[in-house]
Amino acid sequence: MSSIIDVARRAAVSTATVSRVLSKPALVKAATRDRVLKVIEELKYEPNRAARTLRTSRASKILVTVPDISNPFFANIIRGAEEAARHAGYSVILGDTRYDPELESQYALMLLRREVDGLVFLGHRVPDILSDMISEQGSNAAVVNGCEYSPGLPVSSVHIDNAGAAAEMIDYLASLGHSSIGIITGPLASPISSDRLKGVRSAAKRHGIQASLQIGKGDYSVGSGFTEAQKLIRNHAVTAIFCFSDEMAIGASEAVAAAGLSCPQDISVAGFDDIRFARFLRPSLTTIAQPTVEIGLQAVHLLLEIMNDGQESLRNITLPHDLIVRKSTAARKA
Amino acid sequence: MSSIIDVARRAAVSTATVSRVLSKPALVKAATRDRVLKVIEELKYEPNRAARTLRTSRASKILVTVPDISNPFFANIIRGAEEAARHAGYSVILGDTRYDPELESQYALMLLRREVDGLVFLGHRVPDILSDMISEQGSNAAVVNGCEYSPGLPVSSVHIDNAGAAAEMIDYLASLGHSSIGIITGPLASPISSDRLKGVRSAAKRHGIQASLQIGKGDYSVGSGFTEAQKLIRNHAVTAIFCFSDEMAIGASEAVAAAGLSCPQDISVAGFDDIRFARFLRPSLTTIAQPTVEIGLQAVHLLLEIMNDGQESLRNITLPHDLIVRKSTAARKA
């Protein structure tokens, strides 16, 4: 591996000139520049990133932590984040935290260690380890919350209007004649889950069906969707089930089938997220589409802004969602 | 941010001692060690990784490139890779290459720049940019091919017995009475795709049905599965379609339905990979399960071995696969 010194020697210039050729070519005379570039080519010189990072204290890396990479919803956000990062000359370090606070903190340490320049974290729960940093730096801390948000903390975020989206779904189900609706939420600790619930409640109230609303508490997983749906079907005569994730909607559909009923004839099922496979389920799933790739893109853009500006810039970006009506929902049986 | 010098000063020792407390505690007297540790605690000292990397030329990072992170098949491999890397004290840089050779090379550069210590790449196609490195270093190059392999190049790899798995699927379909079988392959350039085709052919020959084999050429995507299946259904009276990816099997199922036929009554459909959603399709998909997480784990283990041993160690690890029979395949109509 050749270093900048080798290049300088061979091109008969100082290391400063070599460095300038690479970073500020306009400052170097054309003839010199060409000579240096030729040597760089010959020696296949690549600047040592560690040395550059050490000198400039910029790692050109951002950390993206995700609770479950195998969930295509998160995978798409990562896709957007990777793209935005790459275009800005950053690379992405991936942290799969498996919903484990321990791992979340372990990864967040990389930010304190300045091993990365910024952090996009998906999911609720700001790692404790960052609380000092955030209270010191406020919204200048290079941290962005993707798809969730953290009420009370000065952390910028990118998400959809969860309450509005959930309300829309209730409007839609009510318009199909459903009045006995089961809801399967995400974890209560998740602000977006409680936002969705608020949206559900206010819409239900508007339609005068809040009394017959049945709430089951899930955790976004297929299994919890199945279990909670079974309870809703057995104990309450719901005619529609609205799950706060597509995964749970898959579980709920299985529960409908397991109960000897069919979807959507007997029970309508709706999800949230519009994951890649929602359209391939049978019946295809009615759901709320989130602009996942865009969430990832914007989260990184926001992060870069914070990192570069250095000025106070707490922002919560709301992106548009979309109610996607497919075949898993239908008018209530007469 | 405090540096090792701050710690040394405050603990009244040299920086060497501080460094030793962290890396070789046994060399330091207990009293001194405790004193230093206490200061480290107080100052929240974290060693600067860039400086360490510069000094030791170890980045403690590995690069994992993947053609499409939103495909759950790859996402699971990444999961395994991340886990193995984390346990070994490495972090994972994620490269989503979108099947683009340009991007593959761009990411591979990180290895030449020693920005990462090793590379696990998923998909066929070793980046050109690495060919010099590989021909120089042979199998000592810190490169491992996950789930594919590169015949002719000294690159270690981890994959299943693709020919054997494909043959098993043909055996199974033949046992159901199918003799007119359509195949939808992946790209021809992919060695595993051609291995699967070899397996298909030899099994078909064994069953005496090779003459009625119909081959369509896909690219692993849902869309290509749909298009190729349509051709197979229209132009040839196939009674079973075996796709070399679950995604294509989803497309093929759509094509069966679009032709007014039903699966599996009229046409059986089988896939490959056993992605997370294969079981949730209706009918649930018969497929070959690959141990995805394990592939990721082993790929990283192999990489670490190569990086640490430094000795000649070209290996191709074959992991077990599994034929998963679900509801998308059935006996041929009488």
Next chain:
DNA sequence: AGCGCATATGTAAAGCATTACATCATGCTT
């Protein structure tokens, strides 16, 4: 007492790129 060895710690170089500041040359102005 003197020697040697083990243990504990310090000194300082090295790893490589960036960049503020210094120097030098050139050409223009008056």
Next chain:
DNA sequence: AAGCATGATGTAATGCTTTACATATGCGCT
């Protein structure tokens, strides 16, 4: 022709850690 602005390049410090080598201390042994 002297003076100066401008442009081009060099000098050297800096960032922080690791580690080979040097030094110092203490102990046991003869």
